[in-house]
Amino acid sequence: MSIEIDVLNGDASWQTAEGVFDEVWPPQVLEKLPWGNVVFAHADLRVFVRAESGDVACHVGIFRREVTWNGRKMRAGGIGGVATREAFRRRGYASIAVDAAVQTMKHEGSIDFALLFCEQHNAPFYQGRGWKPFDGEIYAEQPSGRARFTAIAPYVYDLKRAPRQGIIDLCGLPW
Template identity: 30%
Template structure:
């Protein structure tokens, strides 16, 4: 396999060609269930400010994105990077590329500054992957705006994970989480 490169791209600077490459990556996986990928609101979720893109040669084979947001946890405001859009092309899986992307995302959050934690929600079956990347599961009620634009509140127990960036794990406040918008 050719060498893998990972680039960090600000959302505002995505070129039309790179948008098309990302659309091809996502649509290969999700088109049948969700339709065409939209970079401004991918499958109804919040868009990202920062995209980490993995390439093998010129081919885009992986992506993870994040967006800075202030959320509330209990009575405390917390500055997070909401992480989503983690995807590895089917022909590139099984090579630890996802872990490399997640570590690059952590590094980009740290370099950006002012981010206390990474934050994500996921399916139960991928929790072990994120745990292997250093993320910690939390238990909390979560409020957000659903993909169809409605307010939703999920009970404690769904997979929510955090990654200490500039704060220590013990400083994560207790209480319900309000994402103040759509999830990623």
């Protein structure tokens, strides 16, 4: 018996992701979150971890985006929608899925840095896995227009570049 890791097209696998999201972030939970009203981009790829039972246990979305860092064009790899169904937590599945997402970005070869956004209580999880806080400002699009994005804090995983400060413009919706 073993777990299975799949990296699938984001749109084609949306229904599977939606099942995980509905369980992890039901409307009554979502409405209380600092990012509950944010409009997010759709993932380009999705990592799914299936438990030995065959159940989908964990999801991580992968985003690719031309962003700017201090006005210079860069290719960012985004990670978002990190979620493990409650019954499958603390078995290392999110660690495996985030690692698979970072490996996917590394293999692409063209991504300058990875970027994710998380609530404060999850920061130690990412910092323990090599992610560093980005202390600058993030700008992103929303239906109301371009604005500073402060709902959740940015963390960077260094690839070719190691941004820590300055201004990152996501040049689109956040993830």
